[in-house]
Amino acid sequence: MKILVCISSVPDTTSRINFIDNETEFDRSGVQYVINPNDEFGLTRAIWLKEKESCEVHVICVGGIDTDPILRKALAIGADQAFRVDTKPMDANQVAKEISDLVKEKEYNLIIAGRESIDYNGGMVPGMIATLINANYVSNCVSLDVDQSNFKAIRETDGGKEEISGSLPLVIGSQKGLVEESDLIIPNMRGIMMSRKKPLTIIQAKFKTHQTKTVKYQKLPPKSEVKLVKPEKINDLIDLLHNEAKVI
Amino acid sequence: MAIIVYLETENGSFKKSALEVSSYGRKLADEKKTNLCGITFNSSDPFKIEKYGVEKLINIKTDHVFDAKIYADLLCKNFRDLGGTIFITGSSADSRFIFPIISILLDASYATNVVEFPSSISPLVLKRSVFTNKAFVFTELKNKHKIIGILNNSFGIFESERKLEVKDYISESLDSNVQVESIKEDGEKISIADAEIVVSGGRGLKGPENWNLVEDLAKTLGAATACSKPVSDMGWRPHSEHVGQTGKPVASNLYIAIGVSGAIQHLAGINASKCKVVINNDPEAPFFKAADYGVVGDAFDVVPKLIEGLKKFKSR
Ligand SMILES: Cc1cc2nc3c(=O)[nH]c(=O)nc-3n(C[C@H](O)[C@H](O)[C@H](O)COP(=O)(O)OP(=O)(O)OC[C@H]3O[C@@H](n4cnc5c(N)ncnc54)[C@H](O)[C@@H]3O)c2cc1C
Numbered sequence: 001m002k003i004l005v006c007i008s009s010v011p012d013t014t015s016r017i018n019f020i021d022n023e024t025e026f027d028r029s030g031v032q033y034v035i036n037p038n039d040e041f042g043l044t045r046a047i048w049l050k051e052k053e054s055c056e057v058h059v060i061c062v063g064g065i066d067t068d069p070i071l072r073k074a075l076a077i078g079a080d081q082a083f084r085v086d087t088k089p090m091d092a093n094q095v096a097k098e099i100s101d102l103v104k105e106k107e108y109n110l111i112i113a114g115r116e117s118i119d120y121n122g123g124m125v126p127g128m129i130a131t132l133i134n135a136n137y138v139s140n141c142v143s144l145d146v147d148q149s150n151f152k153a154i155r156e157t158d159g160g161k162e163e164i165s166g167s168l169p170l171v172i173g174s175q176k177g178l179v180e181e182s183d184l185i186i187p188n189m190r191g192i193m194m195s196r197k198k199p200l201t202i203i204q205a206k207f208k209t210h211q212t213k214t215v216k217y218q219k220l221p222p223k224s225e226v227k228l229v230k231p232e233k234i235n236d237l238i239d240l241l242h243n244e245a246k247v248i
Numbered sequence: 249m250a251i252i253v254y255l256e257t258e259n260g261s262f263k264k265s266a267l268e269v270s271s272y273g274r275k276l277a278d279e280k281k282t283n284l285c286g287i288t289f290n291s292s293d294p295f296k297i298e299k300y301g302v303e304k305l306i307n308i309k310t311d312h313v314f315d316a317k318i319y320a321d322l323l324c325k326n327f328r329d330l331g332g333t334i335f336i337t338g339s340s341a342d343s344r345f346i347f348p349i350i351s352i353l354l355d356a357s358y359a360t361n362v363v364e365f366p367s368s369i370s371p372l373v374l375k376r377s378v379f380t381n382k383a384f385v386f387t388e389l390k391n392k393h394k395i396i397g398i399l400n401n402s403f404g405i406f407e408s409e410r411k412l413e414v415k416d417y418i419s420e421s422l423d424s425n426v427q428v429e430s431i432k433e434d435g436e437k438i439s440i441a442d443a444e445i446v447v448s449g450g451r452g453l454k455g456p457e458n459w460n461l462v463e464d465l466a467k468t469l470g471a472a473t474a475c476s477k478p479v480s481d482m483g484w485r486p487h488s489e490h491v492g493q494t495g496k497p498v499a500s501n502l503y504i505a506i507g508v509s510g511a512i513q514h515l516a517g518i519n520a521s522k523c524k525v526v527i528n529n530d531p532e533a534p535f536f537k538a539a540d541y542g543v544v545g546d547a548f549d550v551v552p553k554l555i556e557g558l559k560k561f562k563s564r
Contacts, residue, residue, distance in 0.1 A: 127348025231545035
C-alpha cells in the first residue's frame with residue numbers, strides 16, 4: 001500500500017499575526033513554522049500503519065524552499081520520501097490540483113490531509129483532492145482502519161459520529177482522535193540523521209491560475225476592557241448579560 | 249442568474265443556521281436584483297422559510313442516509329437547473345464535508361468562514377476569519393460560479409417575506425460507494441456547532457467529578473458543554489467537547505469559561521463568539537484580556553450562585 005500525507009507549513013500556534021506591504025502579505029519575520037497540527041495527527045497514523053502493514057509513506061508540500069525544513073521533519077518522524085511542488089500557493093484549489101496530479105501519477109491508495117490548516121482555515125483541500133481523483137472521502141476523521149483494499153473510518157459530526165466504510169482509494173481529513181496528542185512522534189537523533197539521506201524531490205508547479213484573490217488582511221480590532229463583577233454580586237452579571245449584551 | 253441557498257434540516261425542520269443563510273441570501277439577491285432560491289432535503293415544513301425571503305424551494309425527498317458525494321451530486325444538479333451563480337451555505341460539519349466536493353463539480357470559487365455581508369458585490373469580495381480567529385482577510389471570488397460559506401451567528405436572522413413556491417424533487421435511488429452508519433452517542437445534548445450558548449470547563453475544575461457545575465449551568469441556560477484540551481486529553485471529558493485551535497471551533501452568542509486560563513490556542517478557537525465571560529480565581533489569567541465580562545473568584549463558590557440566580561431570572 002502507498003500512503004501520501006499532505007503537509008502544510010504553518011506559523012506556530014503562539015505566533016503573533018502581523019501583516020506587511022500595506023496589509024497584503026503575512027509578516028514572516030520572527031515566526032516559527034511547524035507542521036500543521038491536523039496534518040501531524042495524520043502523519044503519525046500513517047507511520048503506525050507502516051509499522052503494522054507493509055506500506056510506503058510519502059509526504060508532499062506545495063510551497064517554496066522555506067518549507068523544506070518541515071518536510072525534513074516529516075522524514076525524520078518516519079516518512080520514506082518527500083515531494084515539494086515549488087510554488088507559493090495562492091488558494092486551496094491550486095494546492096488540491098497540484099497534489100492530485102502526483103496522486104494520479106503515483107497511484108496512492110490512501111491520501112491523508114489535515115481537516116484544515118491553522119493559518120488559512122479553508123478546510124477544503126482533502127475534499128477537493130477526493131473529487132479530483134474520484135476517490136472516497138471522509139472528513140473530520142477520528143478513527144481509521146485499512147487493509148489492502150478496504151477501509152473503515154469514523155467521522156465526527158456536529159452532534160455525534162458516523163462510521164463510513166468502503167473501498168480504497170480513500171482521502172481523509174485528519175484531526176486529533178486519529179491518534180492522541182501523546183502519540184505524536186518526536187524525531188530522535190537516528191531519525192534526523194536518516195532524514196538527510198531520504199529523497200526530497202522538487203516538482204515544477206503546473207497549475208498557475210487561481211479561483212480566488214487575496215485583497216487585503218485585517219488585524220482584529222482592539223478589544224475593550226473586561227467588565228469585572230464581584231462574586232457576591234453575581235446577579236449584576238445576569239443583569240449585564242440580559243440588558244447590555246442581550247445574550248440571555 | 250439566481251442566488252441559491254442550501255438550507256439544512258434536522259429531523260425535518262430547518263436548522264437555525266438555515267434561517268441565517270436565507271437572510272444573507274435575501275439581502276444579496278436584493279442588491280443584485282435577482283431571485284433567491286433554496287434547496288433542502290426532506291423538509292417537513294417547507295413554508296417556514298417563506299418569512300426569510302426565499303422565493304422558490306426545491307425540497308429533495310430521499311431516504312438515503314447522509315452521504316456527502318450523493319448529496320453533493322443532488323445539490324449540483326438542482327443548482328444548475330435553477331440557473332444558480334452563487335451558492336450560499338452555513339458552516340456545519342456536513343456543509344464543510346459537501347461543499348469542497350461541489351466546488352470542484354461546479355468549478356466554483358469557494359470561501360469558508362465568511363463573517364460579513366460582502367464588502368463588494370462586483371467583484372465579489374468577502375471578509376473571512378483566518379489564522380484561527382486571529383485576523384481577517386478580504387478574498388475576491390473570481391470564477392463564474394461562487395460558493396459562500398458563512399460562519400454561524402455572523403450575520404443574523406432577518407424577516408423579509410416573499411411569495412414562496414415549493415417543488416418536491418424525488419431523487420431516484422442512487423448507488424453509493426460507501427456504507428454510512430450513524431453512531432448516536434451524545435444523546436439529546438445540544439451540539440457545540442448549533443448552540444447559542446456554550447459553557448466550557450478547564451483544568452481549574454480539578455476533576456471530572458466536579459463537572460456537574462458545568463452541566464447544571466449549561467442545563468439552566470439551554471447551552472452546550474465544552475472543555476479545554478488538557479481536560480479532554482486527561483479523559484475527564486470526551487474529545488468531542490474539546491474546543492480551541494486543535495478542537496472544535498465555537499461561534500456562539502455567549503461563551504462562559506470556568507477555570508480555563510485562556511491560553512492563546514484556546515482563545516483562537518472560541519474568539520468568534522460574540523460575548524465571552526470568564527470565571528477564574530486568578531486575576532492574572534490571560535482570559536480576562538479576551539473576555540467581555542469576568543468574575544475573579546472560586547468556581548466552586550461562584551458557579552452555584554450563578555445557577556441559582558439564573559433559575560430565579562428564568563422564572564421571573
Ligand atoms: C499546538 C497546541 C495546540 C493546542 N490547542 C489547544 C486547543 O485547541 N484548545 C485548548 O483549550 N488548548 C489547546 N492547547 C493547550 C493550551 O496551550 C493550554 O495548555 C490549555 O488551553 C490550558 O487548559 P486549561 O485552561 O484548562 O488549564 P490551565 O492552563 O491549567 O488553567 C486552569 C485555570 O483554572 C484556574 N483555576 C484553578 N482553580 C480554580 C478555581 N477553584 N476556580 C476558578 N478558577 C480556577 C486557574 O487560575 C487557571 O487559570 C494547545 C497547545 C498547543 C501547544
